[in-house]
Amino acid sequence: MNIRGVWALYSFEMQRTWRTLWQSVVTPVITTVLYFVVFGSAIGSRMEDIGGVDYGAFIVPGLMMLSLLTQSISNASFGIYFPKFSGTVYEMLSAPMSPIELVLGYVGAAATKSILLGLIILATANLFVDVRIEYPLVMILFLVLTALTFSLFGFIIGIWADGFEQLSFIPMLVVTPLTFLGGAFYSINMLPDPWRSISLFNPVVYLVSGFRWSFYGEGDVSIGLSLGITAAFLIACLAVVIWIFRTGYRLKE
Amino acid sequence: MQPIISISNLSKTYDGGVRALNSVSLDIEQGEIFALLGPNGAGKTTLISAVCGIVTPTSGTVLAGGHDIIRGYKKARAMIGLVPQEISTDAFETVWATVNFSRGLFGKAGDRAYIEQLLRDLALWDKKDAKIMELSGGMKRRVMIAKALSHEPEILFLDEPTAGVDVELRRSMWNLVRGLRERGVTIILTTHYIEEAEEMADRVGVIRGGEIIVVEETEAIMRKLGKRQLTLTLTEAMETVPDALAEWHLELADEGHRLVYSFDANDESTGIPSLLRRMGDLGIGFADLDTSKSSLEDIFVGLVNAQQEPAA
Ligand SMILES: Nc1ncnc2c1ncn2[C@@H]1O[C@H](COP(=O)(O)OP(=O)(O)OP(=O)(O)O)[C@@H](O)[C@H]1O
Ligand SMILES: [Mg+2]
Numbered sequence: 314m315n316i317r318g319v320w321a322l323y324s325f326e327m328q329r330t331w332r333t334l335w336q337s338v339v340t341p342v343i344t345t346v347l348y349f350v351v352f353g354s355a356i357g358s359r360m361e362d363i364g365g366v367d368y369g370a371f372i373v374p375g376l377m378m379l380s381l382l383t384q385s386i387s388n389a390s391f392g393i394y395f396p397k398f399s400g401t402v403y404e405m406l407s408a409p410m411s412p413i414e415l416v417l418g419y420v421g422a423a424a425t426k427s428i429l430l431g432l433i434i435l436a437t438a439n440l441f442v443d444v445r446i447e448y449p450l451v452m453i454l455f456l457v458l459t460a461l462t463f464s465l466f467g468f469i470i471g472i473w474a475d476g477f478e479q480l481s482f483i484p485m486l487v488v489t490p491l492t493f494l495g496g497a498f499y500s501i502n503m504l505p506d507p508w509r510s511i512s513l514f515n516p517v518v519y520l521v522s523g524f525r526w527s528f529y530g531e532g533d534v535s536i537g538l539s540l541g542i543t544a545a546f547l548i549a550c551l552a553v554v555i556w557i558f559r560t561g562y563r564l565k566e
Numbered sequence: 567m568q569p570i571i572s573i574s575n576l577s578k579t580y581d582g583g584v585r586a587l588n589s590v591s592l593d594i595e596q597g598e599i600f601a602l603l604g605p606n607g608a609g610k611t612t613l614i615s616a617v618c619g620i621v622t623p624t625s626g627t628v629l630a631g632g633h634d635i636i637r638g639y640k641k642a643r644a645m646i647g648l649v650p651q652e653i654s655t656d657a658f659e660t661v662w663a664t665v666n667f668s669r670g671l672f673g674k675a676g677d678r679a680y681i682e683q684l685l686r687d688l689a690l691w692d693k694k695d696a697k698i699m700e701l702s703g704g705m706k707r708r709v710m711i712a713k714a715l716s717h718e719p720e721i722l723f724l725d726e727p728t729a730g731v732d733v734e735l736r737r738s739m740w741n742l743v744r745g746l747r748e749r750g751v752t753i754i755l756t757t758h759y760i761e762e763a764e765e766m767a768d769r770v771g772v773i774r775g776g777e778i779i780v781v782e783e784t785e786a787i788m789r790k791l792g793k794r795q796l797t798l799t800l801t802e803a804m805e806t807v808p809d810a811l812a813e814w815h816l817e818l819a820d821e822g823h824r825l826v827y828s829f830d831a832n833d834e835s836t837g838i839p840s841l842l843r844r845m846g847d848l849g850i851g852f853a854d855l856d857t858s859k860s861s862l863e864d865i866f867v868g869l870v871n872a873q874q875e876p877a878a
Contacts (some may be wrong), residue, residue, distance in 0.1 A: 318671045321666075325670075407646070409673055561622050
């Protein structure tokens with residue numbers, strides 16, 4: 314195992330984060346504040362509690378998930394796409410690094426970054442509403458699992474993409490709508506029936522629900538199902554990544 | 567001694583159907599400077615990329631330091647440094663960060679003293695904190711070399727290291743390469759500047775259309791394939807070559823003031839003494855005589871053209 318190589322790659326990627334600290338931290342903080350001004354104060358004050366939870370607090374897990382998903386995907390996809398675009402990927406390919414080690418470096422850094430972001434959003438939210446976390450360990454587990462899964466997903470997009478537009482295509486056209494429709498700002502139990510059943514096909518529902526369960530002990534679906542679906546998605550992404558390295562798909566001629 | 571790189575029957579067909587390498591076999595000896603020559607599109611970069619793991623070979627095997635580049639890729643790659651043809655660097659990083667990153671990627675513990683010396687040798691030390699995008703093209707190329715050398719490789723591939731580099735920098739690169747060789751590093755370089763190969767390489771290989779057509783010691787190839795010319799400056803200009811001298815196939819140059827005789831340096835008898843004797847008999851006087859040999863460039867062009875004809 315080339316631990317030094319993994320560490321070099323990981324810290325090099327994290328370096329990029331520190332360099333763009335401004336965008337990395339300020340943007341989500343401002344976004345979170347805006348959400349709270351609009352949903353928490355303006356609308357939330359006229360909303361009833363959902364399942365005994367104040368509306369402002371209710372949206373915190375969904376808000377975190379929304380950032381976690383989009384940030385994981387964009388960090389990881391950019392992280393691998395950029396070397397491909399600039400040509401510096403030659404160095405990764407010619408280094409004594411196994412596929413697993415490359416993934417650990419890239420995906421590890423992208424996941425770390427979005428976990429940090431999630432925590433920053435949580436801290437910001439805490440300024441506006443009282444957030445209580447019933448099951449902190451499950452919360453951390455979900456945070457890490459989601460960040461890893463979607464960083465892997467982003468890694469796949471970054472390898473597949475052959476233009477910058479495609480990098481933002483999936484997050485914008487697929488992930489953001491799925492998150493909004495996935496109960497980030499409401500409980501899908503509030504939906505009338507065909508919509509509630511249709512929502513159950515949206516994988517993000519399970520993420521948001523499980524994550525919310527770790528905060529307030531209550532979710533739209535059972536916590537076991539949430540964990541199961543998240544794990545299944547993680548395994549699927551892993552399988553694709555392994556296939557990519559086996560075949561050299563879009564990495565090597 | 568066992569060759570440090572052993573390539574056997576290496577072929578590469580790109581997805582588009584281009585057969586860039588056609589069953590190439592080549593051994594590189596430890597500690598030599600090997601120059602790979604060939605026209606554009608001959609397959610030089612493809613050959614290097616296949617050895618370094620950037621391109622997956624279609625068939626054939628490559629051993630580096632005895633390690634198979636596929637099955638033992640970690641050990642093989644750890645020995646190799648690569649300076650690719652295209653300059654590509656992380657524009658926003660500093661020289662110091664990017665060179666240290668390369669070292670780490672190859673699994674080596676940090677060594678500030680070594681990296682400092684390396685940057686000094688490459689005249690980059692005063693730029694160590696500069697962002698790469700702030701550097702000139704020649705400096706960027708040196709950063710690429712620094713990255714390739716950062717992990718103290720035993721084998722260094724230089725894919726056209728001196729393309730677009732000014733004369734002074736070119737000289738300093740040659741010195742660097744010689745210095746590396748003295749430390750025991752094996753160097754494989756490609757170049758379009760034949761003088762470079764002539765000046766530096768212990769051996770040259772010529773590749774064309776994905777096939778190695780010649781591999782020879784630089785001196786031997788020049789001795790073997792080099793043509794020599796004898797130029798005689800005549801005391802009196804002549805209009806045509808006299809029939810009595812026909813067997814030497816002479817040419818007139820400089821409006822009849824010079825007679826040029828081309829001969830093969832390897833022939834047992836060059837024909838010069840008999841030519842001079844015959845000229846004496848005919849009363850043709852000459853004021854000066856001069857011999858020259860062809861450069862590797864002439865040889866190279868001759869080789870590539872000669873191979874082209876049967877293929878056509
Ligand atoms: N990625 C690729 N996909 C398809 N064909 C390629 C690719 N890279 C190179 N080729 C083709 O393979 C052949 C050999 O190219 P290569 O780059 O190895 O040549 P070269 O000897 O390095 O040339 P140059 O002196 O111009 O650098 C060429 O016909 C080229 O068009
Ligand atoms: Mg080339």
